[in-house]
Amino acid sequence: MSDVVRLLKADGTVGEIDAKAVAMFASLEGETDPATLSVSDIDADILLIEFTGAADGRGFSLAKAVLGKMAYQGKLYAVGCINPDQLSMALQTGFDGVLVPAERWADYGAEVWKAALSPIVKLSYASTRSQGLQSIWQLRHGTQS
Amino acid sequence: MYQYDQLDQSIVEQRSAEFRAQVERRLAGSISEAEFKPLRLMNGLYLQLHAYMLRVAIPYGVLSSKQMAKLADIADKYDRGYGHFTTRQNIQFNWPKLIETPDILDDLAGVQMHAIQTSGNCIRNITTDPFAGAAADEEVDPRPLCELLRQWSTLHPEFAYLPRKFKFAITGSAIDRAAIKVHDIGLRLRKGSDNRPLTDIWVGGGQGRTPKVAQLFKQGVALEDLLPYLEAIMRVYNRYGRRDNKYKARIKILLAETGLEKLQEQVEAEFQSLDRTPFVNVAAELQRITENSLTPDYASHNESGELTNNGSVPHPEFDAWKQQNVKPHKVRGYVIAMVSLKPAGGIPGDATSRQMRELAELAVRYSHDELRVTHRQNLVLPHVLERDLFALWQALVEIELAEDNIDLPSDIIACPGLDYCALATARSIPIAQAVSAKIRATEKKTDLGGISVNISGCINACAHHHVANIGVLGLNKGGVENYQLTLGGRNDQNASIGERLGPGVSGDEVPHVIERIIDFYVDVRDAGESLSDTYDRVGKEPFKEAAYV
Amino acid sequence: MPLKHSQSIIIANDLRTGRTVYLTEDSRWSDSVVDAELLDQQDYAESRLVTALSGEGANLVIDPYLVGIEPDLCASNIRERIRLSGPTIINNARVGIDQAA
Ligand code: SF4
Numbered sequence: 001m002s003d004v005v006r007l008l009k010a011d012g013t014v015g016e017i018d019a020k021a022v023a024m025f026a027s028l029e030g031e032t033d034p035a036t037l038s039v040s041d042i043d044a045d046i047l048l049i050e051f052t053g054a055a056d057g058r059g060f061s062l063a064k065a066v067l068g069k070m071a072y073q074g075k076l077y078a079v080g081c082i083n084p085d086q087l088s089m090a091l092q093t094g095f096d097g098v099l100v101p102a103e104r105w106a107d108y109g110a111e112v113w114k115a116a117l118s119p120i121v122k123l124s125y126a127s128t129r130s131q132g133l134q135s136i137w138q139l140r141h142g143t144q145s
Numbered sequence: 146m147y148q149y150d151q152l153d154q155s156i157v158e159q160r161s162a163e164f165r166a167q168v169e170r171r172l173a174g175s176i177s178e179a180e181f182k183p184l185r186l187m188n189g190l191y192l193q194l195h196a197y198m199l200r201v202a203i204p205y206g207v208l209s210s211k212q213m214a215k216l217a218d219i220a221d222k223y224d225r226g227y228g229h230f231t232t233r234q235n236i237q238f239n240w241p242k243l244i245e246t247p248d249i250l251d252d253l254a255g256v257q258m259h260a261i262q263t264s265g266n267c268i269r270n271i272t273t274d275p276f277a278g279a280a281a282d283e284e285v286d287p288r289p290l291c292e293l294l295r296q297w298s299t300l301h302p303e304f305a306y307l308p309r310k311f312k313f314a315i316t317g318s319a320i321d322r323a324a325i326k327v328h329d330i331g332l333r334l335r336k337g338s339d340n341r342p343l344t345d346i347w348v349g350g351g352q353g354r355t356p357k358v359a360q361l362f363k364q365g366v367a368l369e370d371l372l373p374y375l376e377a378i379m380r381v382y383n384r385y386g387r388r389d390n391k392y393k394a395r396i397k398i399l400l401a402e403t404g405l406e407k408l409q410e411q412v413e414a415e416f417q418s419l420d421r422t423p424f425v426n427v428a429a430e431l432q433r434i435t436e437n438s439l440t441p442d443y444a445s446h447n448e449s450g451e452l453t454n455n456g457s458v459p460h461p462e463f464d465a466w467k468q469q470n471v472k473p474h475k476v477r478g479y480v481i482a483m484v485s486l487k488p489a490g491g492i493p494g495d496a497t498s499r500q501m502r503e504l505a506e507l508a509v510r511y512s513h514d515e516l517r518v519t520h521r522q523n524l525v526l527p528h529v530l531e532r533d534l535f536a537l538w539q540a541l542v543e544i545e546l547a548e549d550n551i552d553l554p555s556d557i558i559a560c561p562g563l564d565y566c567a568l569a570t571a572r573s574i575p576i577a578q579a580v581s582a583k584i585r586a587t588e589k590k591t592d593l594g595g596i597s598v599n600i601s602g603c604i605n606a607c608a609h610h611h612v613a614n615i616g617v618l619g620l621n622k623g624g625v626e627n628y629q630l631t632l633g634g635r636n637d638q639n640a641s642i643g644e645r646l647g648p649g650v651s652g653d654e655v656p657h658v659i660e661r662i663i664d665f666y667v668d669v670r671d672a673g674e675s676l677s678d679t680y681d682r683v684g685k686e687p688f689k690e691a692a693y694v
Numbered sequence: 695m696p697l698k699h700s701q702s703i704i705i706a707n708d709l710r711t712g713r714t715v716y717l718t719e720d721s722r723w724s725d726s727v728v729d730a731e732l733l734d735q736q737d738y739a740e741s742r743l744v745t746a747l748s749g750e751g752a753n754l755v756i757d758p759y760l761v762g763i764e765p766d767l768c769a770s771n772i773r774e775r776i777r778l779s780g781p782t783i784i785n786n787a788r789v790g791i792d793q794a795a
Pocket of ligand 1: 562567568
């Protein structure tokens with residue numbers, strides 16, 4: 001059996017993708033300096049940002065830069081060292097979902113992964129791109145942010 | 146002080162519920178300790194030598210009476226009847242159980258408190274001048290900005306996994322009581338020419354293994370630019386800060402290795418290109434915070450018929466306390482009363498539940514419901530009518546909190562050290578106890594103002610020993626506790642790092658060495674000189690000769 | 695880890711309470727050091743540590759390890775001594791503070 005990677009999307013659907021196909025997607029390491037990127041680096045329908053360490057959140061900033069400044073229009077997925085307790089941050093910063101290798105998927109179990117899509121903490125202060133989360137500043141002041 | 150709305154309330158309640166679920170997963174074995182540890186740390190729960198330790202945030206050191214009373218209840222219900230106030234203006238409980246911590250967080254949420262980001266590599270609880278909003282010399286009240294920064298940094302997804310912890314301090318006075326120059330970022334609020342507040346940003350201060358005084362990074366930033374500018378600094382730090390060595394991961398090292406000018410350029414570039422839409426609500430939010438804050442109704446207390454000492458009966462003990470512990474307030478008729486948590490021979494920063502409860506009561510009666518925590522581990526009643534002082538003092542005497550030693554050498558900062566802390570190399574509390582017991586008597590006879598003594602139990606320098614006039618650092622030399630002394634540090638607007646005096650000494654010797662240093666200073670000081678001033682003038686050698694006999 | 699001392703015990707923190715606990719002869723965890731099993735053979739101590747680590751696996755304790763002790767049940771290292779006996783602070787300025795037991 002070839003390796004299967006789960007694609008857990010923000011909308012709650014779970015897909016399966018062959019690991020070989022995942023390896024073909026355009027991909028950036030989380031620590032990439034956005035200043036060094038050009039539009040051609042992100043010219044893709046699917047772009048992956050890889051978290052290389054559990055204690056490194058630079059991929060979240062990179063997501064914001066790619067979606068904001070660089071106006072990337074395709075799908076953005078997180079891969080690598082990202083666990084269910086970090087999923088909410090990924091959604092807030094604009095990821096459309098997370099790609100989880102079979103072993104990591106089984107480690108936590110499908111239920112934990114899916115539950116992480118509707119986190120208990122449903123609020124953040126500053127802006128959020130997540131459907132499931134609300135920005136307190138936006139709720140208070142009604143302004144788009 | 147700032148009052149939560151329903152949204153602030155929801156976020157702390159949700160966070161507590163989230164932690165409860167995480168604890169359940171841990172107890173059920175579905176997550177390992179390795180996975181759970183960062184989660185509990187993000188909620189302020191450490192594992193120390195004998196037990197868990199819960200660090201509760203006291204945002205910018207401001208407490209209501211109700212909150213203080215709740216801390217007392219928590220100390221009784223879940224802990225051992227006391228709490229330890231820290232140099233970060235927080236409180237620590239030394240004996241909570243993991244299984245009860247979600248209940249503690251719920252209790253805290255009930256009084257608009259939490260333990261979010263009191264640990265971990267994130268933006269920690271923001272600290273400020275303990276006299277904020279009350280000090281006679283204040284130019285700009287820093288509290289609304291503190292609250293804005295609290296909200297901005299709370300659960301900020303980009304800054305939950307920084308290279309290392311990150312500390313902010315803010316002051317709105319020329320006299321710096323918040324030690325802003327030994328923080329990762331220090332903010333000095335002042336009034337611009339059109340009376341609108343401006344901020345000077347200091348970057349790269351810090352203590353620990355490589356102590357540094359912050360450098361002036363950017364001058365005169367307008368409030369509308371401040372959050373985007375700080376976000377730009379955080380991004381640049383997060384991007385380039387070192388992750389290969391935790392001792393080189395703070396922004397002070399990035400600043401030293403990159404150079405001031407280059408780092409300023411990087412931040413400027415990030416600031417210029419940063420998406421400003423997340424900040425469109427900031428001005429309105431700052432306004433709302435100010436409006437949602439209770440300001441004391443100073444006039445209302447004027448008619449109170451409290452017992453006062455009108456001076457007809459001389460009372461030297463009260464006079465001494467007033468002289469040492471009472472500071473000028475911006476409103477006429479009012480004063481700031483400081484409550485020392487440093488009784489001679491006592492444990493710096495500790496208060497019993499009874500004392501906390503009584504203080505809460507006293508704050509209701511005499512201080513418009515408010516208390517503060519200082520970074521020197523003392524408490525403050527910030528808005529006291531001068532005519533109530535005598536009654537207040539009498540009540541403080543009752544609960545053994547009338548020690549008149551604010552800013553004297555027995556007002557020692559000490560971290561928990563090896564008696565509690567898993568990282569410690571030596572004990573600090575028993576040393577502080579011995580030192581304060583020894584010098585308290587001298588203090589009462591001789592004017593020893595202008596000497597600070599800080600004692601840390603390891604190189605992490607939680608007690609800020611580097612910036613004390615007399616710093617003590619506990620080390621472990623071949624299995625034996627050994628104490629190194631530094632002299633000449635300062636933590637105010639003229640911040641400087643103390644110099645190592647000479648070889649380390651045993652714990653028993655520390656009080657004697659300190660006493661000899663103080664005696665020598667008293668002998669040679671010029672009028673108005675602090676110990677560090679004298680040290681700068683006469684140099685290390687004479688102090689060294691006096692210290693080691 | 696080779697034994698540096700003639701005798702040692704196994705110490706850990708209880709997961710639920712955080713309190714210091716000791717591995718007993720019958721492989722329980724006790725919060726009293728007098729219940730600790732005294733280990734004087736290195737091979738045996740190491741096999742007991744395996745048992746202790748399974749306690750970590752079973753989510754009972756955190757971070758079990760061997761501590762060398764002197765004949766009077768005192769750890770030879772200051773850190774471990776304080777772990778065994780609790781904070782050394784004598785509070786002569788305040789009442790009501792419960793000393794660690
Ligand atoms: S200075 Fe060291 S011993 Fe003291 S509290 Fe900090 S980490 Fe612990």
